[in-house]
Amino acid sequence: MADVQDDIIRAKPLGSAPVALSVLDLATVGSGRTARQALTATVEMARLAERRGYHRFWVAEHHSMPGVASSSPAVILAHLAAHTERIRLGSGGVMLPNHAPLVIAEQFGTLEALAPGRVDLGLGRAPGTDGATAAALRRQDRLAEGADDFPQQLAELTRFLDDDFPDGHRFARIHAVPGPIQGRVPGGVQRADRPSVWLLGSSGFSARLAGLLGLPFSFAHHFSSAHTLPALELYRESFRPSAVLDRPYAKIGVQALAADDPKEARRQVLTGAMAMLRLRTGRPGLVPSPEEAESTALGLAEQEFVADWLRNVVFGTPDEVREGLDALAKRTGVDELMITANTHTPETRLRSYELIADAYGFPGASGQ
DSSP states (O other): OHHHHHHOOOOOTTTTTTEEEEEEEOOOOOOOHHHHHHHHHHHHHHHHHOOOOOOOEEEEESSSSBBBOEEEEEEEHHHHHOOOOSSSEEEEEGGGGGGGGHHHHHHHHHHHHHSSOOOOEESSSSSSSSSSHHHHHHHHHHHHHHHHTHHHHHHHHHHOOOTTTOOOTTTTTTTSSSSSSGGTTOOOOOOOOOOEEEEEEHHHHHHHHHHHHOEEEOOOOOOOOOGGHHHHHHHHHHOOOOSSSSOOOOEEEEEEOOSSSHHHHHHHHHHHHHHHHHHHOOOOOOOHHHHHHHHHHHHHHHHHHHHHHHOOOEEEEEHHHHHHHHHHHHHOSSSSSEEEEEEEEHHHHHHHHHHHHHHHSSSOTTTT
């Protein structure tokens, strides 16, 4: 049987939503704007998400991308913890091969101390950047080695979080602080709580591993939609009950944007598509304005990329977005949807989260 972690991980739907809704933010930087403005907007979005009843607010680790200011999730989450009170905060994710497991255990142990009982540690095995940047992060050129060692790194991180290396292990006398050791030494009163560990993925590797370990799984449907259903099936087939979960719990990321005018919704999501096109073609930059996105001449292959990208975005009026999210939840059978949107201005995203919350009857309706 699962312990209290099961109740912490599982989220109940709110209002008329078919599953719980959460938010993923990348602190995107639009043209003509600064990282400071982007990070300030991330705080605004986290507070709005909390006020409106979204279950989680996650930030992601990316590197060497001018249009994405979320290179250090732990730092951003500490700032968000100081500006929120109830919403779960987490990483979507921290790229484990980029860091020593002890460092991550210390960072997220610190976050747990700052925001007890509401921290999620989502872990990925990709670098979150290109190969050259990954080599700079990891101080070695054998990038595949880090991904191949992911299960071992995960096991080590979990041992540090639980402070339960066996006697005789080379790390048995090393403790992640803040952490459980502080509740076991003389005079210690610290609770044994630790962040909830999630595995993230865009293919089958992490899906299978999450199932075998009995961990919650979050799939990157927003940029790997062709693999969503196979990965979810693999996760469920591989699942073994654990001390964390007694049955599978799956969440997917989804690009979604609601606007009062459907034409305006398309104009806004086009900016994110253009930013992704530039990234995928080796020209990363700031998120363009709608005017720049619409006026940029594209070749045939680029047009096909943008069209394909937009097919996986749920956008339109609030009712259209609600219908699209409902259909996606039904088709995938997931337990939670995590909404994300990369637009030129944060005001567009803030308005979208308000409209989606209104469409599902979440508390604190906009305009009240």
